[in-house]
Amino acid sequence: MRVVVTGGAGYIGAHVARALRLAGHEAIVVDDLRAASASRVGDLVFEKVALEDTERICGVFERYRPDGVVHLAGSASVAESVRHPEVYWDNNLRSGASLLVACARYPVRAFLFSSTAAVYGNAEVVPIREDSPLKPTTPYGASKLAFERLLHTAARAVGFRSTALRYFNAAGANPEWGVGEEHDPEEHLIPRAIEALAGGGNVQIYGNDYPTPDGTCVRDYVHVDDLADAHVRALEAENLESGRSFNVGTGRGHSVREVVETVASRLGIAPRFDFKDRRPGDPPTLIADASALGEHLDWSPRVSDLDYIVATAVDWAHRRTI
Ligand SMILES: NC(=O)c1ccc[n+]([C@@H]2O[C@H](COP(=O)([O-])OP(=O)(O)OC[C@H]3O[C@@H](n4cnc5c(N)ncnc54)[C@H](O)[C@@H]3O)[C@@H](O)[C@H]2O)c1
Structure with a gap:
């Protein structure tokens, strides 16, 4: 498959893009490098584009005609989201919506979204199942849940398969790819x-x-290589029902x-x-x-x-x- 990987210059995205390539897919990294350096892109195909620039992101879809999207780009600091919730509505919702415009104009087959355990808030029953109450306690978790819902609705309307993966704590690094964890500021x-x-x-x-x-x-804590493997499987799955959200943890x-x-x-x-x-x-x-x-x-x-x-x-x- 030809797959657009948004946030592919980020920590998890750099692993996902390489895992997709290893599995025989073509990964196109789309990232504006606001929270990453170009060195993490390495020799992957790269488009430096901000997702909220709808016309440019549509241009990328027109050029590559991807079959799939893995949407990892976003703002991901829980603490910052409490201080500046507006950044999270803007980047996690508006930029995501802009990407959905491209998916409506240039239809893809499958769309995976990086969601988070933060959608559950203070879960009363642990281990947490996907049908647990969704009560995020931070703007970060709320923005991710809102995009999950928008995505699943858009997928039904346009006719592609949507899957949200709710990561627990991603950690570790692939021992060979030289693309480990590096956030600024680092909260993990x-x-x-x-x-x-x-x-x-x-x-x-x-x-x-x-x-x-x-x-x-x-x-x-889930190793980022296991997380990347979940993305490859979710993208390749033939009969996965659309609109599902899955936990990824141990x-x-x-x-x-x-x-x-x-x-x-x-x-x-x-x-x-x-x-x-x-x-x-x-x-x-x-x-x-x-x-x-x-x-x-x-x-x-x-x-x-x-x-x-x-x-x-x-x-x-x-x-x-x-
Ligand atoms: N790290 C974790 O443990 C964890 C847990 C749960 C969910 N997630 C989610 O996984 C995704 C990736 O996390 P990460 O730790 O790799 O973060 P990261 O900050 O390393 O990567 C995010 C990437 O997205 C890019 N980006 C952000 N907004 C953009 C925009 N509007 N247009 C273009 N590029 C943009 C950044 O430049 C960066 O390269 C995030 O969506 C995060 O919410 C991460």
Whole structure:
């Protein structure tokens, strides 16, 4: 298939685009580099376009006539979304809607969307199934849920297959592709822990009085290669019903404290923490029930063991600073 990968210069998109190419597809990266550098695009076909520029994005579709779209581009900082919700309505909704205009003018067969566990908010039943109540607690989660709904409606109207993948915590790096995690500012735990500990500092942990075994939040970490594999399968699926949203996670949770200890052990040093107040909107535990993805796409996490995730993230951090 010929596939437009929006946000393909980003952390997850760079992995998805390479995994698609490895599986024999043609990936066209569309990214305006607002949150990434061109170096992550490597030798992939690349169009530097902002999605909200509807005429230019339609021009890309006219030139390439893609069969599929993987839509990863977006604003993805929970904290920023609380400070500036308007950025999230604008980029996660308006830019997405602009991409849907291109899909209406130049029909594709399948459209995958990068959604998030944040659509569930403070889930009361864990592991979280896709039919759990959808009650996002942040503008980020709300913007992702709103786009899921718009997408599924548009897919019905235009006649393409839509699938949303609700990622839990993406982490790690492919050991060979040289395209690891790098956000600015970095809010994700593993790269933050590596940077703090390797630099001789302490890792800030927000809250140690949660109702969890060690008092710190529990999250479900999925290796970015497993995540990329889920995209390849979802795109290739022949008989997947349109309009479905699937969790992508492992069904296992690790506490923030445990993750920091694993990073420290990989660096060969003692863990050091600073406990801070809880952050507003942080649910105590987020663990996926990803059995639907297993059932429909025969997907299971193969490389999402925490030690391997941390090892590949540390290797990437070393390579980056060489
Ligand atoms: N990282 C995670 O753990 C996680 C978890 C759940 C969901 N997600 C979702 O996955 C997607 C990718 O996440 P990531 O961590 O790779 O983020 P990232 O910031 O590394 O990548 C996003 C990319 O999109 C590009 N972009 C943003 N807005 C654009 C626009 N309007 N036009 C063109 N390009 C634009 C950026 O330049 C960047 O390269 C995001 O949509 C995010 O919400 C990520």
